Amino acid sequence: MLQLIEDIGFAAVRFVAELGRITWFAVDVARAVFTPPPRIRAFLGEMFNIGVLSLLIICVSGAAVGMVLGLQGYNTLVRFAAEESLGAVVGLSLIRELGPVLTALLTTGRAGSATTAEIGTMVATEQLDGLRMLAIDPVHLVVAPKTLAMIAAMPLLSALFIVCGLAGGYFVGVALMGVDAGSYVSSLQNAVDFRDDVLGSVLKAFVFGVLIGLISTFRGYTCQPTSAGVSAATTSTVVVGSVSVLLFDYIITALWGV
């Protein structure tokens, strides 16, 4: 019994210590971002890896989610003869919740895990120590561009996800189910507000970008220098990243009042 309480206490202390470490890590990254010279080439390369290479999965998933929303929404709304509101249903669900959250989850799996594995392998093969020997700060050269690229790419990917979803919902609702095109678009436009919905959506995507950018690089940077350590760190990125995205989604929704 005492052992159990001790274990709980240890877990709590470890959790808080971990929070402290990742906060200091975030401070280091932020300082590195503003330290000259800016690593523009490295940043662009990471934008390519994280943003461009995630485009396909984001667009296909967005369209699929939009189509499902269109179908489910239509089947429910048609019972109340309210299928004109389909645009509002698809648009609000995508913009408020599904767009940012699903984009963040997909990007965690697609790019966050890769980031952790890459930095983790650098740790395991002592490449980061090699950089330090050359008096190059690995946070400045390796970590900060990746984090920054994740933060910059997330709102863009989320917006593309939402637009693909709207197109998917339009396709199912208007082309397949025969909802009037004008009422789909006008119910969408009437329901969506700029500040409440679109700004909230961008804010969510931005916060998720910060979260995943920091978690994935932190896990890689602090991983055990073994192959098992790299694999554990990658797993941890996906688990911790996904859970914190969902938790923060609730917090932002509650605070922003969406």
Add this chain to the structure above:
Amino acid sequence: MNRSPRRDLIVGLFVLAGLAALAYLSMNVGGLTFRNQGGLVLYASFDEIGGLKPRAPVVIAGVKVGQVVDITLDADYRARVRMDLRRDLKLPVDTSASIMTAGLLGDQYISLQVGGDDRLLENGGTITITESALSLERLIGKFIYSTDRGGSNEAKPSSTGGER
């Protein structure tokens, strides 16, 4: 790291596509407009606006000419509605505004009936002739009340007829 024009081009395209998606969501879907771009601003006070909300359309003869921007309560406890209308609109001072409902349970909007006066409403002017929102509940209440009374009125003569 070397410059690679192809990759930079693709990243640039990605950023532009993302920004275009954001702009589409904000401007077209989200209805973000730049305030006071020279449009006609009019006010109207209503006793009862029902479920009228900001961004509700303002129409003339069913054609959308602007939207509701702001709803406040004025000193007489009436609802003061600010409308941003198309710039080229020339409305006489005896134009009236009424709150209508699209369909039985649809969204509410403001319909303007253009008057025939020679003088025109100025920018920032107030429409004085207004018609409040039709409240379905009140209407049903009235209907029940009137049928009740009508029923008792009918019952009276018949009962008195029975006594005779």
